[in-house]
Amino acid sequence: MRKLVQVSKSSNQESLAFDSDFLEAPVATKKTPAKNKKSAATKSLSKTLKEDSPPVIKTVAPNNTLNDLTGSEWKFSTKSVINKPYPVNMQHKLRSQHGGQKPPQLCADLIQTFTKKGQKVLDPFGGVGGTLLGAALIGRRATGIELDSRWIEIYKEVSKLENLEEQDFLLGDSKQVLHQLEPKSFDFILTDVPYWNIDKLAKTRNKTAKASKLVTFNDSEDQTKEQWLDEMEQVMSAAHGCLRDGKYAAVFIGDMYRESRYHMLSASLADRLETSGKWVLKANLIWYDVSKMLHVYGYPAAFVPSMIHQNILILKKG
Numbered sequence: 001m002r003k004l005v006q007v008s009k010s011s012n013q014e015s016l017a018f019d020s021d022f023l024e025a026p027v028a029t030k031k032t033p034a035k036n037k038k039s040a041a042t043k044s045l046s047k048t049l050k051e052d053s054p055p056v057i058k059t060v061a062p063n064n065t066l067n068d069l070t071g072s073e074w075k076f077s078t079k080s081v082i083n084k085p086y087p088v089n090m091q092h093k094l095r096s097q098h099g100g101q102k103p104p105q106l107c108a109d110l111i112q113t114f115t116k117k118g119q120k121v122l123d124p125f126g127g128v129g130g131t132l133l134g135a136a137l138i139g140r141r142a143t144g145i146e147l148d149s150r151w152i153e154i155y156k157e158v159s160k161l162e163n164l165e166e167q168d169f170l171l172g173d174s175k176q177v178l179h180q181l182e183p184k185s186f187d188f189i190l191t192d193v194p195y196w197n198i199d200k201l202a203k204t205r206n207k208t209a210k211a212s213k214l215v216t217f218n219d220s221e222d223q224t225k226e227q228w229l230d231e232m233e234q235v236m237s238a239a240h241g242c243l244r245d246g247k248y249a250a251v252f253i254g255d256m257y258r259e260s261r262y263h264m265l266s267a268s269l270a271d272r273l274e275t276s277g278k279w280v281l282k283a284n285l286i287w288y289d290v291s292k293m294l295h296v297y298g299y300p301a302a303f304v305p306s307m308i309h310q311n312i313l314i315l316k317k318g
């Protein structure tokens with residue numbers, strides 16, 4: 001039988017009660033005034049609540065339909081800010097030819113939160129295969145789609161060098177390829193949308209505008225923000241058809257500061273995808289990329305943010 005465990009955090013704070021086998025959202029309870037001293041059991045449980053301590057509860061609830069995480073691991077996976085450092089590894093130099101590659105271990109962590117072993121992951125904007133490498137690391141199957149064969153070749157080389165099982169990586173435009181995949185055959189979508197190429201647009205408007213490193217992998221036509229949103233909606237709608245009912249999608253999207261203003265692309269994209277009626281927004285995770293260098297842009301007169309984070313929209317098939 002499962003036990004309800006109560007953990008005191010400090011004498012002034014409310015305590016947290018949670019089910020030790022299957023951790024649901026913490027329930028605030030009143031602290032019992034008599035218990036000022038922590039028992040040995042409470043101390044040990046408090047320790048498990050500390051951010052960096054390794055999970056100690058190892059039971060996966062039999063009614064866990066989402067993933068293979070224990071209650072303790074589940075709790076860590078729901079943090080709204082991801083500040084874990086991801087090592088520069090897995091043939092990073094090779095993958096960084098792309099310019100928009102994501103750490104495979106970060107992808108693995110996300111996949112682990114939203115799938116069970118053996119389930120299938122889809123990435124309609126594959127790049128050099130961060131999602132596919134992440135899936136292979138933790139025993140999931142994945143299918144990627146990518147417009148540019150250069151990136152697929154690099155992915156294949158990395159897989160070979162890292163001795164990882166090669167996943168299906170299809171060459172083509174997702175807007176067409178997704179319609180050829182079996183409907184409702186995937187358990188999770190993990191993708192990283194191509195950036196809205198504002199720099200290219202600005203360049204055509206103003207020859208003196210500076211080019212950005214972000215355009216390395218994105219040779220698409222000049223697009224207005226609306227056109228970019230239209231395309232993202234089109235691809236995500238087609239991907240929606242490939243996902244099983246009630247399953248999730250996680251979408252990497254970086255906000256931008258360009259032409260003297262902040263573009264909250266994460267909010268625009270979330271709004272557009274919800275308005276399509278196909279997706280319900282469940283979270284906006286912030287990935288704090290600890291490897292990013294700080295830059296000084298506006299000094300000494302203006303505040304311009306040094307972007308060291310990306311957003312990860314969590315959407316559920318509605």
Ligand SMILES: C[S@@+](CC[C@H](N)C(=O)[O-])C[C@H]1O[C@@H](n2cnc3c(N)ncnc32)[C@H](O)[C@@H]1O
Pocket residue numbers: 098100101102103124125126127128129130131145146147148151172173174175191192193194195217218235
């Ligand atoms: C941000 S990158 C993905 C990077 C990837 N997460 C990784 O780790 O390598 C987006 C990729 O989507 C590709 N792409 C853009 N539009 C596409 C489309 N309509 N169909 C398929 N791929 C597309 C681009 O060529 C680019 O490589």
